[in-house]
Amino acid sequence: MDNFRAAGADPGTLLGMESEDISGYSLRRGLGSGSAGTVWLLRDLATGRHAVLKRIPKTAVVAPSEFIGDLDLAHTIDHPHLARLLEVRESDQEWLLFSQYVAAGTLTSLLERRGALSPGELVTLISPLAQGLSALHRSGLTHGHLDLDDIMFDADGRPVITDVGLRALAPPSTPAADLTALGAIAHQAGGTPKTFPASLFTTTADVLAQQTLHRATPLPISLNFTQEPEPTPAPPSPAMSLRRPQPxxxxxxxxxxxxxxxxxxxxxxxxxxxxxxxxxxxxxxxxxxxxxxxxxxxxxxxxxxxxxxxxxxxxxxxxxxxxxxxxxxxxxxxxxxxxxxxxxxxxxxxxxxxxxxxxxxxxxxxxxxxxxxxxxxxxxxxxxxxxxxxxxxxxxxxxxxxxxxxxxxxxxxxxxxxxxxxxxxxxxxxxxxxxxxxxxxxxx
Structure with missing residues (x-):
């Protein structure tokens, strides 16, 4: 992007977008492509915060009315374990979805960095994700294509489900299918059939969130970074009651x-x-x-x-x-x-x-x-x-x-x-x- 600025060109135009398509945002860099099309990192000029732009070709949307209805529902959901859909725009050729930026990478990347999670870490992962799915299901939506790349971590290590509201891009799904997919994620991340049996994922998301807490003692998830992600600044913790004094x-x-x-x-x-x-x-x-x-x-x-x-x-x-x-x-x-x-x-x-x-x-x-x-x-x-x-x-x-x-x-x-x-x-x-x-x- 810096090369585009140096050349005096508008980066949005060179990437096939008009400048008004991303009005209010500064285009930073590409993040790759996935189930939602191409993905870009932006900066919100009003708040200074990062955001994510998903560019979805209109040809990928078979049922536009259903797609729009799902996005309307997704826009109303505010849950700590679901990436927020901030804004939706439409151009002649594509849909532009502006979403919450989740700083610390995907579960796929985490597993590649450090290997399987412990049972306690899996509790810390699966229970909040089940809470997020519960909020999604209560709104009348399902995820539809949940996998390791759809699970990301924010700067505080909180697991967050991304691509919410895009079920119209996948085969028809049900809440039960979402939980089955979450069970597969638990096993791919290191869970065993003994600790996380398939039967655990055959209930509702609310019940799953509670039952998971009894599988092991929740433990911190080690993100195992050699360099820090871009976090949202947070104050130092006041966890000092009965704390050892400093030297x-x-x-x-x-x-x-x-x-x-x-x-x-x-x-x-x-x-x-x-x-x-x-x-x-x-x-x-x-x-x-x-x-x-x-x-x-x-x-x-x-x-x-x-x-x-x-x-x-x-x-x-x-x-x-x-x-x-x-x-x-x-x-x-x-x-x-x-x-x-x-x-x-x-x-x-x-x-x-x-x-x-x-x-x-x-x-x-x-x-x-x-x-x-x-x-x-x-x-x-x-x-x-x-x-x-x-x-x-x-x-x-x-x-x-x-x-x-x-x-x-x-x-x-x-x-x-x-x-x-x-x-x-x-x-x-x-x-x-x-x-x-x-x-x-x-x-x-």
């Missing part, structure tokens, strides 16, 4: 610098966002909630924190349950601090001046500068064990996992943080002014 030599100003470095390099501060060599875990919030994985609701923070009971000399099940409630209540308070961007609220979560207090204040400060509010920040605590305890100090061995949080910009754009893996930490609580606060966090 003293790096902590002074280091967290803010690493957050700014993330914005420059578009890498995530939290390791399971899509980045070079790091896994990316798809948000399975709907499915996990239905499967009962998200844990207990947080208790009233005043009841659990401001009125703690003094643990007896020997821990009991009830005592450890009390400390679980205390930690859950502290996490509720931390969530409220990030939602309001009020650093003073952290004083009721941590001992002021402690390492975790400083790290969270630095993170919250970076969000304030970016004008990002963090909604629904939540931690799941799997287990709490009392290691040592005294009148004013208790040391707990805690297994926890970051499970929820959404960053919201002033313009209302929402970025969902991916869940984390269970981590074991040693958390020290200190009593002061009739309340318990976190004073230290270390790896267990």
């Amino acid at each position: 003293p030599g790096q902590r002074r100003g280091g967290f803010r610098q690493s957050a700014l470095k993330f914005l420059r390099t578009k890498r995530a501060a939290y390791g399971i966002l899509a980045a070079c060599g790091a896994g990316a875990l798809t948000t399975l919030a709907i499915g996990l909630a239905a499967a009962g994985v998200l844990g207990q609701p947080a208790p009233n923070p005043t009841a659990a924190v401001d009125k703690p009971s003094t643990p007896p000399a020997q821990p009991t099940r009830a005592t450890e349950g009390q400390w679980l409630q205390t930690l859950q209540a502290l996490d509720v308070r931390r969530s409220h601090a990030f939602a309001t961007l009020d650093p003073t609220e952290l004083n009721s979560v941590y001992v002021p001046g402690s390492s975790p207090w400083s790290a969270d204040r630095d993170l919250l400060s970076s969000y304030r500068k970016q004008q990002l509010h963090i909604e629904g920040l939540r931690l799941q605590i799997h287990s709490v064990t009392v290691e040592t305890q005294g009148k004013t100090t208790v040391v707990l061995r805690v297994v926890d996992r970051f499970i929820a949080g959404v960053a919201v910009t002033p313009a209302g754009r929402r970025t969902t943080f991916p869940p984390g893996k269970p981590t074991t930490r040693r958390v020290t609580l200190t009593a002061a002014a009739n309340t318990w606060r976190i004073s230290e966090i270390a790896e267990a």
Whole structure:
């Protein structure tokens, strides 16, 4: 394309398109050809974001009225695991479909890079895809030609189904055929008949999305890039509750610098966002909630924190349950601090001046500068064990996992943080002014 500009020619005209055909977009480069015809990368001049142009010859469309009806339906669907159809234009010779750009390549490319997925990775892949198919089927559409090349990954590692609304270009299909195709994809990606039997894919997409969660523990999908894809910039993850503090030599100003470095390099501060060599875990919030994985609701923070009971000399099940409630209540308070961007609220979560207090204040400060509010920040605590305890100090061995949080910009754009893996930490609580606060966090 740069050669076309240098020669003073209009790239669209040289490619057989009039300039008005792609008005509002800048043509970047060809992406190849597939079931939808030729595919091109564009930049939306209004937003600066990338988009994909699919050029479909009119001769490829046998039933134009059905084709147009399907595109109208597809345009109404907004689902995180279905590539959005942004706009449809018609020229004398072809249909021009402008769609969401999915940055991190196809499932075919991923398998060529790194080989088969593990059972846990397949759960992270198949359950969200089934959710996407469910949304598609509820709208009255089917995909019709689902294969490895139709599954792509966005910059956060989320699997996305592309070519939605193009069933008219393939033989007639049914929702059951889509699920059969998804079963074939699961096996091609590394699933075995024992873990992902064919019978699993003979139900509805909704049921499949839930049943898949019981096949194995969801794990991050390693995208295995030697170079990063072009991601959508995202803020550093606030998955810091019960987090190990940074080494003293790096902590002074280091967290803010690493957050700014993330914005420059578009890498995530939290390791399971899509980045070079790091896994990316798809948000399975709907499915996990239905499967009962998200844990207990947080208790009233005043009841659990401001009125703690003094643990007896020997821990009991009830005592450890009390400390679980205390930690859950502290996490509720931390969530409220990030939602309001009020650093003073952290004083009721941590001992002021402690390492975790400083790290969270630095993170919250970076969000304030970016004008990002963090909604629904939540931690799941799997287990709490009392290691040592005294009148004013208790040391707990805690297994926890970051499970929820959404960053919201002033313009209302929402970025969902991916869940984390269970981590074991040693958390020290200190009593002061009739309340318990976190004073230290270390790896267990």
